[in-house]
Amino acid sequence: MFQNKTITISKKQVELFCGCTNDTNVIHRDEHSSIVPGMLITSMIFEKPSDFWRLAKMQIKFISPIRIDELIDYQYELVAERKHLKKYLVKIIRNSELCAEAEIIAVRIE
Numbered sequence: 001m002f003q004n005k006t007i008t009i010s011k012k013q014v015e016l017f018c019g020c021t022n023d024t025n026v027i028h029r030d031e032h033s034s035i036v037p038g039m040l041i042t043s044m045i046f047e048k049p050s051d052f053w054r055l056a057k058m059q060i061k062f063i064s065p066i067r068i069d070e071l072i073d074y075q076y077e078l079v080a081e082r083k084h085l086k087k088y089l090v091k092i093i094r095n096s097e098l099c100a101e102a103e104i105i106a107v108r109i110e
Contacts, residue, residue, distance in 0.1 A: 035065040053106045060102040084108040
């Protein structure tokens with residue numbers, strides 16, 4: 001269901017996200033070292049669910065900030081599976097450094 005992926009989050013993506021969510025925090029708008037909003041990073045974990053699976057629960061722990069234009073890797077590990085439920089652990093990594101960890105539970109919709 002998930003594949004590992006590598007992405008960068010651009011200044012334009014952060015501007016659009018902050019505009020849509022009315023986020024006016026200056027740490028997301030600093031000209032030289034803008035930090036990507038945690039909710040934007042979180043939304044990309046489960047951005048394209050399959051036709052039959054939906055996000056039921058997500059817990060995330062942020063360890064270090066991710067800045068605009070940094071290359072980050074989302075690494076998914078399926079840790080439990082039942083007929084209508086899957087549990088994943090997700091690591092978000094930048095330059096071999098763990099930036100965030102998430103636990104996802106997805107349920108099958110029929």
